[in-house]
Amino acid sequence: MNKQNNKYRWVVFASVLFAYFIIVSQRTAPGLISDQLMKEFNITASMIGLLTSIQFLAYAGLQIPIGILSDRFGPNYFLIIGTLLNGIGTLIYSIAPNEFILLIARLLVGAGDAAIWVNLVLILSIWFKVNEFVGLLGVAGMTGSFGFLLATVPFSKWISDFGWRPPFLTTGILLCLIGIILYFILVKIPQGNASTTSKAKVKAVKQRENPLVLLRRIFSTRQAWATFFCHFGAVGTYVGFIGSWAVPYGMHVFDMSRSGSSQLIMIGLVGAIIGAPAGSWISGKLHSIKKTYVAVHIIIFTSWAAFLLFSGKPPFFLLVTLFFLIGFGNGASALTFAVVRQSFPMKEVGVVSGFANTGGFISAVLLPSLFGKVLDHFHGAPSSVGYYYGFIIPVVFTLIGFIGGILIKEQRQGASQTEFSISN
Template sequence: MDKQNSKYRWIVFTAVLFTYFLIVSQRTAPGLITDQLMKDFNVSASAIGLLTSIQFLAYASLQIPIGILSDRYGPNLFLIAGALLNGLGTLIYSAAPNEFVLLISRALVGMGDATIWVNLVLILGQWFRVKEFVGLLGFAGMAGSLGFLLATYPFSAWIAWSGWRTPFFTVGILLCLCGFLLYVVLVKRPNQLFKDHPAAVQTEQQRENTFLMLKRIFSDRQAWATFFCHFGLVGTYVGFIGSWAVPYGMQMYGMSRSQVSQLMMIGLVGAIVGASLTTWIANRLESIKRPYMVVHLVVLVSWIAFLVFGGKPPFFMLAVLFFIIGYGNGASALTFAAVRQSFAMREVGVVSGFANTGGFISAILLPSIYGKVLDHFQPVSSGAGYTYGFIIPVLFAALGVMGGFLLREQRKESSKASGISV
């Protein structure tokens, strides 16, 4: 039986996307309790920034190694291990007695999260035809956005009802169960159904070429273009939503936690629309660069608007800005469409990891720097810290625009090598 023509591939798709949905929710859910953590553990804004950054530091530092190992040994076991590690970290977070344990738990979550997207891209490449790939990336982006959506009003209401520890404990249990589900769906059942199940281990000759492959990728303009595209769209959104959006809304607009979470939902609706609509437009235009450049420029203008209005735009405009910035995050699925289009399949894992590193280096830097700005402009209630803090996402989004300019459309020589046509 051919995997790419089997009905079973949709079971794989559903199991992987459900796991991704839960994992993504834990990237920003801690941002809902930023002020509570500061009170409960008596920590500063800088410490909260570090707590957020350590998760994304673990994520970003492992992207390229995970990409290399997944290209070599296959994505299944890494995806399973990542779900289990993420679940374990979330469980520890729910029971943390002090800020040190919080830090360790977020590092574990980041390590588990690091395995997810790269291997999701590889699994979609294995189970689905090339013509299906870009559209399915849009659905994967939507699943991630729904995960972020879970970590807004629904999670906020749950926290208000039961306290913050119970929701994180429950999600941790679910993630551990997802790890076992993925083992059955990706390993046990396919071994029974498909006799041509590919061997995970590649040849010795391919292993010896890893250094040369990395050297070529690190000097490749297209790889750096995808790195900066992701840096400008993903890190600014995830870094801000995951750390400072809730206190920003509460202190600058006097909103409740629940009201801010509803505002964040507007951004997540934008991300859902951005993931599906932008990949559809790219398919219709048979171009990745043109729609992606428009997205980058509009997101840059949106971050500039925060500065123009002194960090406090009118509320209606604030809702629109959140929607646009969220749309950009959803549209970032085009980064991996560009990777799949431009590089041979044997390199897709490591280049996807490299591109993804860009987004999460940005997500590491933004919360930490933003927290230092807030600490510098005390008292926080004055709003000056938030105003000057928006310089950071403006600069990061400008690097994303640069990545868009560097991005090239399909390179014929690479496409022929990998058998890709878009």
């Protein structure tokens, strides 16, 4: 099967993106019930932060190993296993009797989620031509934003009507079914259509570079660290906050209902939906990913800093604007993988993508937990006080992201093409 010219690639594209859409919703859906979990299980804000952090810790810790394994053995089975782990973890979460089981469930979800984005990038690289890749990466970024959108008003309404357990139970079952369907779409059907020659090629395994040598080279490369820092600032601040404290922030500081807070987050998701294709389009017009990405980091740094300027409680019209801009920056973070794809050989795209993605989710690990500790420290003070000091954390993190943008090594060669150097 000539994958890059076969119409079947669009079936692969649609099925993989649908799985990603549902999985992404489960990154932040638990943030809708933070206060309910605190009441039902009698746990602290720090424990809520830990529940979010352990999910992203598993995600971040597995990115590089999965990148190495996926480059070596192919992405299909890892994507399928990741989807099934997400489903099983979500099922366990829905029936958890105590906080220990909640932690185990989120650990499984994080481990499964770790296998999704890196392998999605690899699958698109295999099935689509280079000139199609960047545009489809923007579509994938939009799909993730729609997944986050699902975890706002729709999921919040579902929880309000039926309680929090049934929605997570149903989603877990759906993810397990999707994992089974992906097996047929990614493995069974392509194998049935593969020629004897193609199968022989698959069996001819080439000599691979020692993983330790590969990692040592990547860890000493300025371009890899630039993508790591960029993702650290753009992704973790957004995902970590909306996945844990955004809904309580709206409820406690602005006296909004749960649904109202979800609608506020939805504004940020609209920004993310626009940011993914807009970032690709602007960088194309400027013939520079670096200039576009540096501007994005300036926007999100300024937006988080505005929360400090207004003592944790900006005027409502400004609050809406800030959530939109922060979301826009998260959507534009797909530029991280455009840099990776154009900077490194195809055989290293998986591991470097995993390394860059690790940056985003280390940030997402740290922010909820640190934010929770700040809120616990100021327990008893007006809510805006705790959030004011908490917002120092994303300000510092986005400053690191801006430094990453500056570190991107870009060499312009002609008006129509931008190439990246991977010199140290």
